[in-house]
Amino acid sequence: MEAQAVAATEAATGSRTIADLLPLAVAKHGDHAALRYKDQSSGNWTDISFVDFGKAVRELSLGLQELGVERHDKVGILSNSRPEWTISDFAILCAGGTVIPIYQTNSPEECEYVLLHSDSKAVIVEDGEQLEKIVAVRDRLPSLEHVIIMEPTGAADAITLESVRERGRSRPDGDFDARIASVEPSDVATYIYTSGTTGPPKGCVITHGNWRSMLDMTEADGVLVEREVTYLFLPLAHSFARLIELISVDVGGTLVYWEKDPNKIIPNLMEVKPTYFPSVPRIFEKIYAAATGNVEKASPIKRAIFHWSVRVGRKVRELERQGKQPGPLLRREYAFADKNVLSKVRALFGGRIKQCVTGAAPISQEILEFFWACGVLVLEGYGMTETSTASTINRPEDFKFGSVGKPFQGCDVSIAPDGEVLIKGPNIFQGYYKNDEATNETIVDGWLHTGDLGRIDEDGFLYITGRKKDIIITAGGKNITPANLENGLKQNQYISQGVVYGDRRPYLTAIVTLDPEEIATYAKEHDLGTTDAAELARRPEVRALVQGAVDQVNEKVARVEQIKKFTILPADLSQEAGELTPTLKVKRNVVYEKYSKDFDAMYAS
Secondary structure (H helix, E strand, O other): OOHHHHHHHHHHHOOOOHHHHHHHHHHHHOOOEEEEEEEOOOOEEEEEEHHHHHHHHHHHHHHHHHHOOOOOOEEEEEOOOOHHHHHHHHHHHHOOOEEEEEOOOOOHHHHHHHHHHHOOOEEEEOOHHHHHHHHHHHHHOOOOOEEEEOOOOOOOOOEEHHHHHHHHHOOOHHHHHHHHHHOOOOOEEEEEEOOOOOOOOOEEEEEHHHHHHHHHHHHHOOOOOOOOEEEEOOOOOOHHHHHHHHHHHHHOOEEEEOOOOHHHHHHHHHHHOOOEEEEOHHHHHHHHHHHHOOOOOOOHHHHHHHHHHHHHHHHHHHHHHOOOOOOHHHHHHHHHHHHHHHHHHHHOOOOOOOEEEEOOOOOOHHHHHHHHHHOOOEEEEEOOHHHOOOOEEOEOOEOOOOOOOEEOOOOEEEEOOOOEEEEEOOOOOOOEOOOHHHHHHHEEOOEEEEEEEEEEOOOOOEEEEEEOOOOEEOOOOOEEOHHHHHHHHHOOOOEEEEEEEOOOOOOEEEEEEEOHHHHHHHHHHOOOOOOOHHHHOOOHHHHHHHHHHHHHHHOOOOHHHOEEEEEEOOOOOOOOOOOEOOOOOEOHHHHHHHOHHHHHHOOOO
């Protein structure tokens, strides 16, 4: 980042570490809403002001000190995204501790691995369900002294979050301020264990300085600004969500937490009316399906109006990018298109969206262009946990669909001779905890070796073209990136997941899963006599439906890259079955191994 940009950010925030940014934010933003959640008893959205947020953090942080949490001690958080997650996060950091996020979907054994490997002294769990996981493995966690629970259950295995806050009220405020002042930029803020698509998770060591540099970079580019309302669906155990949390607090935004129900994401968006929405491709694909799902079922005239309206929207957006105004005829056409089609798509996001950001996995360019035409700008960024979340971003005033944008100021991106993306900057992590071998393989001469393949165009935009380990090399020696084919399949409203296979095989095959809701609707409309996805997967009508989607994908690629055969699974892939990461990325190796017989059968004849 340029020196003047750093200076400007420090002048605005005064923060050196993630611990000291909170008191500054509280002093600056006071009674403005910092956090928002839905009260399940009343059904109303409830705000927590910066003042009350700061008070809760202060009490909990002092309470942790009272329990014996010292500087550099590790404290886990096992919970869905909710206000208490953020309060716990800052309380641990302000106590000089190291936060160990754990995905709420983890099994007891996975929780055990993270807590044992990180040497965690305490863990904060959400409720009885999460507590059971810890109780099941606690006798194998010698370093774990305290289990704290957000929602009291009456169990003797944990102390309540409120009781820890009560302990904190008995300590002088000076202890809180002194502990914050003791934190240095070089201190470790968090170990984030990568969910990973292969192998056991690795603990990425990220310092306060790493996070602070990441905030400086993103804030200099205006990723989030003061008073922005952000809807948070992502799990806070993931670095993407964590970065958004930190930026929102730093700039005085309002962080709104989802209701822990995937079916309520669109209703939540329509109620909350956020201005900023960060998410992963699968969620935007779902919204795209909701926006376009009924079009092909409509009358020919309505279908024509829909597609014409999107084309009109695209024309207007193109003119806007060029700084031009539409002429009288186009203005009238746009008014009609917006009233009948485009505004209804924006309404799915709440109607106030300024910008959406997607990352963690590839997304179809067609989906991005559709939303843009409708007035919802969804921009791709790129990064890894190892880059403290981000390294490149498309900007509202400077973007190219299909790319992941340009590097943040102060972050250097290069392409190795073999096509691998290399990154250097102050946001690069310190290495993997207790794994020097992996660290030395990943960071070479200061450059992070990402494992992703890419190219940089003449304007400086980075394009990710594949993953080194995911490249399929067919028996004929053709190198194929499966993600492009898989994204094409998932554009079909009835398909949830597509996993392409074919390494050292004569042709490509795919395993496909159905979207349970969409396929049930299709079955009802076509009187198939059942809405059970497992039974529908065997129906010829459904197979013909999937074949149509495969044919559409195949039309866009050369014959050697086409999917020749496919199998429809009886159930969708899931996190619970270990097939998806918490950010809904497919664990390719798990799927290949688990369904090896299905893949082999497609090559048997």
